[in-house]
Amino acid sequence: MRFLPVLSPPLSPPPADRQDAACPAPAAALDPDGDVTASPDAGFVPREKRVYFEVFGCQMNKLDAELMTAVLLEEGYRFTPEVRDAGVVLYNTCAVREQAENRVFSKLGALKPLKRRRPGMVIGVLGCSAQNHREAIFERFPHVGIVCGTGEFLRLPELIARARTEGPVAALDLDFEHTPRFTRTRSFGPSPQQAYVSVMRGCDQACTFCVVPRTRGKEVSRPVREIVDECRALVDSGVVEITLLGQTVNSYGKRLAKGRVIGLQHVLHELNKIPGLQRIRFITSHPRFMTSELIDAMAGLEKVCEYLHLPVQSGSDAVLRRMLRTYTVDRYRRVVEECREKVRGLALATDVIVGFCGETDAEFQETVKLMEEVRFHGAFVFRYSERAGTRAAAEQADDVPDEVKRERNQVLLRLQSRVSTEILRERVGGVEEILVEGPSKLDPSRLTGRNRANQIIVFPGRADEGLAGNLIPVRITEATSLVLVGERVPA
Numbered sequence: 309m310r311f312l313p314v315l316s317p318p319l320s321p322p323p324a325d326r327q328d329a330a331c332p333a334p335a336a337a338l339d340p341d342g343d344v345t346a347s348p349d350a351g352f353v354p355r356e357k358r359v360y361f362e363v364f365g366c367q368m369n370k371l372d373a374e375l376m377t378a379v380l381l382e383e384g385y386r387f388t389p390e391v392r393d394a395g396v397v398l399y400n401t402c403a404v405r406e407q408a409e410n411r412v413f414s415k416l417g418a419l420k421p422l423k424r425r426r427p428g429m430v431i432g433v434l435g436c437s438a439q440n441h442r443e444a445i446f447e448r449f450p451h452v453g454i455v456c457g458t459g460e461f462l463r464l465p466e467l468i469a470r471a472r473t474e475g476p477v478a479a480l481d482l483d484f485e486h487t488p489r490f491t492r493t494r495s496f497g498p499s500p501q502q503a504y505v506s507v508m509r510g511c512d513q514a515c516t517f518c519v520v521p522r523t524r525g526k527e528v529s530r531p532v533r534e535i536v537d538e539c540r541a542l543v544d545s546g547v548v549e550i551t552l553l554g555q556t557v558n559s560y561g562k563r564l565a566k567g568r569v570i571g572l573q574h575v576l577h578e579l580n581k582i583p584g585l586q587r588i589r590f591i592t593s594h595p596r597f598m599t600s601e602l603i604d605a606m607a608g609l610e611k612v613c614e615y616l617h618l619p620v621q622s623g624s625d626a627v628l629r630r631m632l633r634t635y636t637v638d639r640y641r642r643v644v645e646e647c648r649e650k651v652r653g654l655a656l657a658t659d660v661i662v663g664f665c666g667e668t669d670a671e672f673q674e675t676v677k678l679m680e681e682v683r684f685h686g687a688f689v690f691r692y693s694e695r696a697g698t699r700a701a702a703e704q705a706d707d708v709p710d711e712v713k714r715e716r717n718q719v720l721l722r723l724q725s726r727v728s729t730e731i732l733r734e735r736v737g738g739v740e741e742i743l744v745e746g747p748s749k750l751d752p753s754r755l756t757g758r759n760r761a762n763q764i765i766v767f768p769g770r771a772d773e774g775l776a777g778n779l780i781p782v783r784i785t786e787a788t789s790l791v792l793v794g795e796r797v798p799a
């Protein structure tokens with residue numbers, strides 16, 4: 309059975325910023341030792357309805373957290389920034405690297421004494437680690453009440469109620485084709501002008517290092533109509549920039565219609581027609597699925613930004629083979645060439661893993677060479693972290709010493725910092741169209757925003773000018789390794 313719950317606006321604003329941190333609650337007069345919190349937005353909220361929510365990991369996790377926030381708000385739950393004030397403590401977890409997982413496990417351990425003092429408190433482990441470790445979490449942390457995987461989080465209110473009355477509950481079904489879908493009518497994300505929209509879930513690739521296919525299951529694409537309807541509703545609520553999300557977003561459309569090829573380009577064409585929508589992005593693309601049709605759509609549709617996140621992972625064919633990435637370095641180069649030829653001013657970002665099983669110095673140098681040659685606008689560099697349940701963990705030795713991984717990581721970070729600064733400097737003197745995001749966190753006399761290439765620009769302005777969500781021209785006067793600095797010019 310499928311249903312499409314459509315959200316009405318909540319009574320209070322959702323948590324504003326969940327980036328690896330506790331969600332701030334709506335302004336509230338907290339009474340941590342009492343059972344009721346007085347909140348200007350939520351009225352009097354009993355402790356059992358107060359949620360402390362921490363979110364770890366990728367954008368997909370943040371979007372899942374947004375949808376969880378929405379179902380909880382609908383059921384009368386409200387958010388608190390204090391664990392000791394909460395009746396429900398939730399962690400939306402990341403399993404991609406060991407470090408992220410260990411952070412959550414140590415937080416769970418630290419909650420034991422509080423749970424002993426407050427047996428009514430419900431602790432939930434949600435998302436990728438929950439899916440990965442399943443019921444074993446209850447064995448290691450018997451004070452946990454909910455283990456809920458990536459396919460069942462819309463059931464959270466029911467699971468919280470059951471954990472209170474029946475004891476520990478697990479919800480780990482991954483059958484997305486038959487699980488409920490969720491269509492939003494407004495964004496619950498950190499900014500009212502920007503929204504993330506999932507076009508697909510899961511991943512059909514089998515990269516040997518990656519735990520995601522295990523934690524998120526097989527690829528299932530949402531129908532084009534459903535995505536377009538959600539985007540329209542978001543735009544009606546004030547959103548001007550939409551980023552489409554998928555683990556391999558550019559393989560979108562598989563198995564959607566028998567006998568017809570549907571690709572991400574079809575979604576882009578439809579979204580490009582929505583009045584009021586200003587910018588469209590999509591992340592993350594896989595080199596294997598970067599078709600000419602998609603590149604042409606990027607080049608031809610004015611709302612699609614010139615930004616592409618295309619993880620390469622390594623510059624060595626031998627390493628790519630061991631990773632089962634299904635492309636060669638040469639194929640990657642050709643894809644980049646076609647994208648740069650057709651999409652003028654393209655900003656290219658990538659992911660790289662250093663120290664993968666058996667990576668020799670010579671193989672690492674091939675990555676250095678590729679990065680020097682391609683000159684990415686940005687690169688996320690990761691030290692390989694062995695993950696239980698992956699093919700690499702079962703079949704290949706994690707044999708590159710930690711200090712070598714660290715050293716290689718530093719080499720690539722230095723290289724990228726130099727290249728990014730050089731690329732940013734090329735923009736000095738030009739006028740850019742900036743989507744204003746809001747006041748700078750470091751300097752309230754300045755505003756920040758992004759250009760179409762996803763680069764951050766800081767420029768003079770005040771929050772009370774009400775510019776957030778507007779596109780304005782800014783002249784670039786200076787570049788650092790991280791941001792551009794600019795001055796406003798008349799529109």
Ligand code: SAM
Pocket residue numbers: 366404405517518519520554555556592593594619621659660661690691692693694695
């Ligand atoms: N779907 C994306 C793609 O097409 O490659 C990547 C998803 S993954 C969550 C994000 C990034 O984490 C990957 O691109 C990879 O660089 C990194 N990553 C994944 N597994 C890793 C591991 N075991 N150790 C280190 N980095 C890893």
Ligand code: F3S
Pocket residue numbers: 511512513514515518519520521555556594
């Ligand atoms: Fe992971 Fe590879 Fe999919 S990196 S998310 S298995 S494309």
